[in-house]
Each structure stands twice: as structure tokens, then as C-alpha cells.
Amino acid sequence: MLIAAALLGDNVNYFVGKFFSDFIKSKEKILFLKRSHIQQTEDFYEKHGGQTVIMARFVPIVRTVAPFVAGAGSMQYAKYITFCIVGAVLWVTGITSLGYFLGNNEWVKHNFEKVVLGIVAVSVLPMIFGFVKAKFSK
Numbered sequence: 001m002l003i004a005a006a007l008l009g010d011n012v013n014y015f016v017g018k019f020f021s022d023f024i025k026s027k028e029k030i031l032f033l034k035r036s037h038i039q040q041t042e043d044f045y046e047k048h049g050g051q052t053v054i055m056a057r058f059v060p061i062v063r064t065v066a067p068f069v070a071g072a073g074s075m076q077y078a079k080y081i082t083f084c085i086v087g088a089v090l091w092v093t094g095i096t097s098l099g100y101f102l103g104n105n106e107w108v109k110h111n112f113e114k115v116v117l118g119i120v121a122v123s124v125l126p127m128i129f130g131f132v133k134a135k136f137s138k
Helices: 002-019 021-026 035-048 051-056 062-072 077-102 106-110 112-137
Strands: none
Touching: 002 021, 002 062, 002 077, 021 035, 021 062, 035 051, 035 062, 051 062, 051 077, 062 077, 106 112
């Protein structure tokens, strides 16, 4: 059921992006989305392929935006859905298994706040590294 929910959410997001794709590309900026961000994401998809859909599943915020940009961009649905299924299965089984095995660990029980903050920090690190790298490469 969790895998189905993950797939449903991402597919809705993909098709919303696909539906609004022409509108988004015709504007310079809509809310937090800039045309340049869409282009950067498309370039990233071209460079790293569908693996991006899988990797995005494990990064907060990116997890929400990646399917939308894949739909608004040029990623074909057949390619997208394949990687989306793999990502959903890995994410749901990985996170559920981790919760199951760590849930009974005494250290985790007594330091739950630290564990949560650690998970958040680790999951945000790729975005921070990407931001810093982009700033210093200019």
C-alpha cells in the first residue's frame, strides 16, 4: 500500500508538470520556479538519466519537485515510470526496514531526537554540497 501511495503521488505530480509544461516554460518565473531551474534540472536529468528519479526519492524537497520537473521537462513517461517504480520500492522497503530494525534499539529509543536530526542533516547534505559547488564554480 505504501509503494502504491508513493507511485500515485509521484505520478500525479508528473502529470501536473506535464499539463502545465508549456505555461511554465513561457514564463520567466512562477512562484518559486524559475525557467532556469527547470533547465538546470533537465540538464541534470540528461547527465544522470533516470537515476535522478531514484535518488530524488531519498532527498526531502527534491522528492517533491523532481517528478513535477520530469513532467514539465522532456522526460518520457515510459522512462520515468520505470525509475519511479524502482525508486518507490527501494524507498518504502528501505525506510520501513530501517524503522523496524532500529525501532527496538535502546540507543535509538533514548536518543530519538538526535536520530531524527541526524537523518534530516544527512538528507539535506547533497543539496548543501550542490549549492556550495554551484556558487564556487562560478
